Amino acid sequence: MPQTSSLGEVTSHDxxxxxxxxxxxxxxxxxxxxxxxxxxxxxxxxxxxxxxxxIAHALTGDAHSAGFHPGARKPGWxxxxxxxxxxxxTNRFFVITPNILGGCQGTTGPASVNPVxxxxxxxxxxxxxxGDFVTVHRRLMSHLGITKLLATMGGSLGGMQVLQWALSYPxxxxxxxxxxxxxxxxxxxxxxxxxxxxxxxxxxGFADGHYVExxxxxxxxxxxxRMMAHITYLSEDAFAEKFGREPQSSGLSHGFxxxxxxxxxxxxxxxxxLDRFDALSYIYLSRVMDYFDPFADPDSCTxxxxxxxxxxLASFSSxxxxxxxxxxxxxxxxxxAGVPTxxxxxxxxxxxxxxxxAIPDYLDTVAAFLERRAS
Amino acid sequence: MPQTSSLGEVTSHDxxxxxxxxxxxxxxxxxxxxxxxxxxxxxxxxxxxxxxxxIAHALTGDAHSAGFHPGARKPGWxxxxxxxxxxxxTNRFFVITPNILGGCQGTTGPASVNPVxxxxxxxxxxxxxxGDFVTVHRRLMSHLGITKLLATMGGSLGGMQVLQWALSYPxxxxxxxxxxxxxxxxxxxxxxxxxxxxxxxxxxGFADGHYVExxxxxxxxxxxxRMMAHITYLSEDAFAEKFGREPQSSGLSHGFxxxxxxxxxxxxxxxxxLDRFDALSYIYLSRVMDYFDPFADPDSCTxxxxxxxxxxLASFSSxxxxxxxxxxxxxxxxxxAGVPTxxxxxxxxxxxxxxxxAIPDYLDTVAAFLERRAS
Numbered sequence: 080m081p082q083t084s085s086l087g088e089v090t091s092h093d094x095x096x097x098x099x100x101x102x103x104x105x106x107x108x109x110x111x112x113x114x115x116x117x118x119x120x121x122x123x124x125x126x127x128x129x130x131x132x133x134i135a136h137a138l139t140g141d142a143h144s145a146g147f148h149p150g151a152r153k154p155g156w157x158x159x160x161x162x163x164x165x166x167x168x169t170n171r172f173f174v175i176t177p178n179i180l181g182g183c184q185g186t187t188g189p190a191s192v193n194p195v196x197x198x199x200x201x202x203x204x205x206x207x208x209x210g211d212f213v214t215v216h217r218r219l220m221s222h223l224g225i226t227k228l229l230a231t232m233g234g235s236l237g238g239m240q241v242l243q244w245a246l247s248y249p250x251x252x253x254x255x256x257x258x259x260x261x262x263x264x265x266x267x268x269x270x271x272x273x274x275x276x277x278x279x280x281x282x283x284g285f286a287d288g289h290y291v292e293x294x295x296x297x298x299x300x301x302x303x304x305r306m307m308a309h310i311t312y313l314s315e316d317a318f319a320e321k322f323g324r325e326p327q328s329s330g331l332s333h334g335f336x337x338x339x340x341x342x343x344x345x346x347x348x349x350x351x352x353l354d355r356f357d358a359l360s361y362i363y364l365s366r367v368m369d370y371f372d373p374f375a376d377p378d379s380c381t382x383x384x385x386x387x388x389x390x391x392l393a394s395f396s397s398x399x400x401x402x403x404x405x406x407x408x409x410x411x412x413x414x415x416a417g418v419p420t421x422x423x424x425x426x427x428x429x430x431x432x433x434x435x436x437a438i439p440d441y442l443d444t445v446a447a448f449l450e451r452r453a454s
Numbered sequence: 455m456p457q458t459s460s461l462g463e464v465t466s467h468d469x470x471x472x473x474x475x476x477x478x479x480x481x482x483x484x485x486x487x488x489x490x491x492x493x494x495x496x497x498x499x500x501x502x503x504x505x506x507x508x509i510a511h512a513l514t515g516d517a518h519s520a521g522f523h524p525g526a527r528k529p530g531w532x533x534x535x536x537x538x539x540x541x542x543x544t545n546r547f548f549v550i551t552p553n554i555l556g557g558c559q560g561t562t563g564p565a566s567v568n569p570v571x572x573x574x575x576x577x578x579x580x581x582x583x584x585g586d587f588v589t590v591h592r593r594l595m596s597h598l599g600i601t602k603l604l605a606t607m608g609g610s611l612g613g614m615q616v617l618q619w620a621l622s623y624p625x626x627x628x629x630x631x632x633x634x635x636x637x638x639x640x641x642x643x644x645x646x647x648x649x650x651x652x653x654x655x656x657x658x659g660f661a662d663g664h665y666v667e668x669x670x671x672x673x674x675x676x677x678x679x680r681m682m683a684h685i686t687y688l689s690e691d692a693f694a695e696k697f698g699r700e701p702q703s704s705g706l707s708h709g710f711x712x713x714x715x716x717x718x719x720x721x722x723x724x725x726x727x728l729d730r731f732d733a734l735s736y737i738y739l740s741r742v743m744d745y746f747d748p749f750a751d752p753d754s755c756t757x758x759x760x761x762x763x764x765x766x767l768a769s770f771s772s773x774x775x776x777x778x779x780x781x782x783x784x785x786x787x788x789x790x791a792g793v794p795t796x797x798x799x800x801x802x803x804x805x806x807x808x809x810x811x812a813i814p815d816y817l818d819t820v821a822a823f824l825e826r827r828a829s
Contacts, residue, residue, distance in 0.1 A: 107708055202710070206708050206709055206710075263699065264699070265690060265693065265694055265699075266690075266693035266694050266696070266697040266698055266699065266714070266715075266716040267685060267688075267690040267693040267694070269699070269714050269716055269717065270681075270685045270693060270716050270717070270720060271682075271685060273681070273712075273714075273716070273717040273720060274678060274681045274682050274685070274720065276710060277677065277678060277681065277721075278653065278674075278678045280710065281674045281677070281678070282674070283658065299653075299656045299657070302652065302656070303649060303652060303653045303656070303678060306645075306648070306649045306652065307649050307682055310642060310645045310646060310649070313642075315640060315641075315642040318640065318641035318642040318645060319640055319641050319642070321641070322641040323641055324638065324639070324640075324641065324644070324747070331745065333482055333581050333745065334581060335577070335581075335651060335655065335737060335741065337648075338744075339641070339644050339648075339744065340641075341641040341644055341645050341648070342644065342645070342648040345645060345648060345649065346652075362710060366710065369713075369714065370706065370708060372699070
C-alpha cells in the first residue's frame with residue numbers, strides 16, 4: 080500500500096471559461112453566456128505536459144479533493160487517493176479537480192446570478208446533460224495548456240463524467256479510471272432520486288427555485304434528501320456494524336427524538352450538508368444522472384474502440400446504489416468495442432461510499448494501474 | 455392452489471373495548487380511558503367456537519381485509535388470502551380483522567378526540583408498545599366470546615403483533631402464522647423509518663401534531679414518507695420489470711416533472727395514500743416497530759415453549775425490507791425453545807409486498823398449514 084503523507088496546504092483558483100462572445104452551447108439546446116469554474120491543482124505539470132490527471136467529483140463533491148484549506152482540520156474529499164506517495168502521487172502527477180457545471184462551490188450553477196436578469200437563475204437554468212460537464216472540463220484543460228491527460232478519474236457521478244468523456248473524446252486521454260459508476264440508472268435508482276427531488280421542490284422554502292431572492296431555504300427538503308441518500312451510500316452491514324440498535328446516549332427514551340444512534344447520525348449528516356450544499360444544484364445534478372444512458376446510442380463505442388487507451392473499472396461488493404452489475408455492464412460494452420479494460424470488484428462491506436475509503440486492495444489497484452500508464 | 459371465489463359484500467363493526475371505568479393500561483406506563491375498535495368478521499363461528507382466525511394488519515392496513523365494501527371496486531387488502539375456498543377459507547373459518555390501536559381507520563389513535571380535552575390527542579397520545587396491540591386484540595376476542603383461536607396471522611407489522619401475542623399468551627391460540635416479519639429491526643430499517651418520520655414531523659402542516667385543530671395537513675411529508683417506503687416494499691428487480699427506464703408517456707421531456715414511469719407511479723401512490731392514512735398514526739405505528747425486540751428478554755420463549763402450538767414462518771427471497779434473515783432469526787429462537795415451527799422461504803422477485811400477492815407456492819403453504827391445524 081502506498082504511503083500516506085499529506086499534501087499540506089492547498090488553495091482554489093477561479094477562471095471564466097465561457098463568455099457572451101463565446102457562450103457554452105448545451106447538448107440539449109440553449110446556451111450559457113457565462114461560465115466560471117473553480118478548480119484546484121496539486122503537484123507540477125512536467126515539461127512534456129503529459130503527467131496530468133483530471134479528477135471529476137461525485138454529486139455533492141467539490142474542487143477540494145485533497146490537502147487542507149488554510150486553517151481547516153478536515154482534508155479534501157479524496158485525500159485517501161491523492162497526495163505525495165498516494166495512488167494519485169502528487170510527487171509525480173499534476174492533479175486537476177474542478178467543481179462541476181451546475182454545482183454550487185464556485186462553478187456556475189442554478190443558484191448563480193444570471194447576468195441577464197441580475198437574479199439567480201433558479202429553475203430557468205437549463206437542464207444539463209453529462210456531455211455538458213465534459214465540454215466545460217475540456218475548456219478548463221485547454222486553459223491549463225494540456226492537450227492530453229494521463230488519466231481521467233472519478234467515482235459515482237465522477238465516474239459517469241469520465242465514461243462520457245472517454246466515449247466522446249478518447250483522444251483527450253491515455254487512460255480512464257471509472258469507479259462505482261453506472262452507465263444507466265435502474266428504476267430503483269431513479270426512484271430514490273425522484274423522492275429526494277420531491278422533498279426539496281415541495282419544501283415551501285424552495286420557493287419555486289427563487290429561495291435566494293426570497294431569503295428562504297429548502298432546509299427541510301434538503302435534510303430529508305440527504306438522510307435518505309445517505310442510507311443508500313452505506314450497506315446494510317455497514318449500518319449494523321457502525322450503529323446496530325445502540326441508543327444515542329443513556330438508554331432509549333421511547334419517544335420521537337433521535338433515540339437510536341443511527342437517527343442521531345443521520346440528523347448530523349443532514350445538518351452539516353445544509354451548510355455546504357445548494358438545493359438547486361442537488362436537483363439539477365441528480366437529474367443528469369437519471370437521463371444518462373450513453374450506450375443507448377449504437378455508435379457510442381466507435382471512437383473509443385479506435386483510440387489506444389486503457390480503462391480501469393472498479394466496483395465494491397456491498398455497493399447497492401451502483402452494484403457491481405452496473406460496472407459489469409460498462410465492462411461488457413467496452414470489451415465488445417475492443418477497449419483494453421481492467422475490471423476489479425473490491426471486497427468491501429461499506430457500500431457505495433467505499434470509493435472514498437482507504438481500502439488497501441482498492442488503492443493498490445489504482446496505484447498499479449496509474450504506474451503502468453505512466454511508465 | 456385453492457379456488458378464488460369472492461367473499462362478496464362485507465361491512466365493518468365498531469365496539470368500545472375500554473372505558474374510564476376500565477381503562478387500557480399501557481405497557482410503558484400511562485393509560486387510555488377510551489378505546490374503540492373497528493373490525494370486520496367473515497364466515498361463521500361454529501358451535502365449538504374453535505374455528506376463529508385472527509388477522510393482524512401491517513403498518514398502513516385496516517380492518518377491511520377481504521371482500522368488497524358496498525359499491526367498492528377494490529376488495530380488502532388480503533383478498534388473495536381470505537375468502538371462500540382460499541387459504542383462509544371463509545366457508546370453514548370465522549375470520550376477524552380489527553384496525554390496530556393507534557391506527558386511523560376506526561380504532562382509537564393519536565388523531566382521535568381525547569375525551570378529556572375534546573381535542574385530538576396529537577403528540578399527547580402515549581407511545582405504544584407491541585404488547586399494547588395484543589392487549590386490545592385480546593379484549594376484542596373476549597367481546598366476541600372466543601377463548602381460543604385456531605390461528606393468529608399477519609404479515610410485516612401484522613406478523614410482529616402475532617409473534618408478540620404468541621410469546622405472551624400462547625394459550626390463546628392453536629397456531630400462529632408470521633409472514634415477512636422481524637423480531638428486531640436493523641439499523642438500516644430504523645434509518646428508513648426515521649427519515650419518514652422526519653419528513654412528516656418537519657412538514658409545517660404537521661403543526662406539532664395539532665393539524666386536525668389547525669385545519670392543515672402534513673401532505674408533503676406524508677407523500678415523501680410513502681414514496682420512500684414504497685421503494686423498500688418492492689425489490690430492485692420488481693422495479694426494473696414493472697417500469698425499467700420507460701418514459702411516462704411520449705418520450706422524455708428532460709425536466710423536473712414525472713418524466714419516467716416510475717416517478718409517475720410513486721406520485722400516484724403518494725396521492726392515494728393521503729386520502730386514506732393519517733400522519734400521526736404513521737409516526738406512532740412505525741415507532742413501535744423500531745423498539746420491538748422481544749428476544750432481548752432471555753425468558754421470552756418460556757411460555758411458548760410450554761404450550762402445545764404450531765408456528766408457520768414465511769419469508770420471500772427478494773424481500774430486502776425484512777429479508778429471510780429476519781424470519782430465520784425468529785426461527786432460531788422458536789426452535790431453541792422447542793416450538794414446532796415450519797419455515798418456508800418463498801421464491802419471489804416482488805420484494806416485501808409479496809406477502810399481499812397471489813403467489814401459488816405461498817398460498818398453498820398457508821392453506822396446507824391451516825388445514826392441518828383444523829383437522
